[in-house]
Amino acid sequence: MRTELTDTTSGKVDRALLEARRAIGSPTSGLVLTLVIATDEEHAYDAIRAATEASREHPCRIIVVIKRTARGPHKLRQTRLDAELRVGSDAGTGEIVVLRLHGALTGQAGSVVLPLLVPDAPVVAWWPADAPADPARDQLGALAQRRITDAEAAADPLAALDERAAVYEPGDTDLAWTRLTPWRSLLAAAMDQKPLPVTGGAVESEPDNPSAELLARWLEDRLGVPVERVATAGPVVTGVRLDTPQGAIRVDRPDGALAALILPGSPDRTVALKIRSLAELIAEELRRLDADEVYASALRSRPVQAPASA
The missing domain is CATH 3.30.1330 (60s Ribosomal Protein L30; Chain: A;)
Incomplete structure (x- = not known):
């Protein structure tokens, strides 16, 4: 079941989710976590597909946050929230909420997402591309116990690793590590x-x-x-x-x-x-929500010098 809301609010989206569950005969969610995906239109399709496959192992509410920036000579855009809801067979074993933020709302993503989190359940934030410089202090990252980035998507992947090491906080991880x-x-x-x-x-x-x-x-x-x-x-x-x-x-x-x-x-x-596929990587990351101390140690490791020859 799909529902589209234009120029809406977080409260109306939450009520629409409840009504959609009732319509398909599932008034309770049974969701174990919230997966927040911060992405753009270019990467949204692949990210939603991977998250939907991963949700078969981890039933979750998938909230996709897409910030729409104005282009062209008229760069002012009306502040507006549009939403697309998918429940039932269209959303795997969970729920999918696609939020498109326009205008000044792009700077308030945390406030928009907060009312839509699954109550009393862990939150995982994932940036398929264009991760923030400091994920733990990002508006969406601050809501999450686990924060997933992907250095492979960065313009300079090795520099991205050094940047992650400089701001690492428990709960941070990267798909470059998951692939290993x-x-x-x-x-x-x-x-x-x-x-x-x-x-x-x-x-x-x-x-x-x-x-x-x-x-x-x-x-x-x-x-x-x-x-x-x-x-x-x-x-x-x-x-x-x-x-x-x-x-x-x-x-x-x-x-x-x-x-x-x-x-x-x-x-x-x-x-x-x-x-492994992107869905397999995300499914693995959703299995653990504690700090990955081995990743932190490897990320911060410095090159070992070979002993000087006699």
């Missing part, structure tokens, strides 16, 4: 199988890939050894090498689907290491 979960799990399992001292390593990826940079920082932070950044043709992260006295532990993923796990003294193995 299978890599970190595989490397940890490899080290458990071959508990050898690591003397150095390398991360191979396409240039300026923020996930590769975070992976290198994580390895340096955890192992205390220098990790080289090696540029390849991609896609994304293509390999990791950890040097040990008995030979290199390697994970090679040249095609983005399957990887070869190479351990000293053991036969090579093929493991699944696919590039």
Whole structure:
């Protein structure tokens, strides 16, 4: 069921949601959280689609905030709130509220969204692109327990990581880190199988890939050894090498689907290491709402210098 409201208010949107639930025979929501997506028209479709798929695992109210700025010679635009509501089969297992803010209302996004949050439920804020400089102090970020950015969408992804590190607050996370979960799990399992001292390593990826940079920082932070950044043709992260006295532990993923796990003294193995969809990444992030201290430590890690040769 879809409902469109023009030149409306947050109170009218909330009442329309209740009426829509009653119309489909579901007066209670059963929602476990609110996912607030701050985006633009260009990225809205993909973000809503990913969030809708993720809501099948985490029933939630998805509030999409789109700030409409005036263009052309007449840059003044009437202050107005337009809303599109989706409930039932049109919204997965939750509810979708698309808010378009016009005029002066674009500077009051927090006040517009606040009355629409699911009562007594956690709030997650997500910026698919154009994240604020300080997510925790942004109007929408201040409402959330978890704040999701994506350095990969930034004009300078590596600089974006340094900016995130400078303003990090518990609850901040980035999809560049979420993309590494299978890599970190595989490397940890490899080290458990071959508990050898690591003397150095390398991360191979396409240039300026923020996930590769975070992976290198994580390895340096955890192992205390220098990790080289090696540029390849991609896609994304293509390999990791950890040097040990008995030979290199390697994970090679040249095609983005399957990887070869190479351990000293053991036969090579093929493991699944696919590039995950945006919906899978968001679903993973919605599983935890506590502070990710490992991410914070890796984000703030500084390069480890190789020992000077004699």
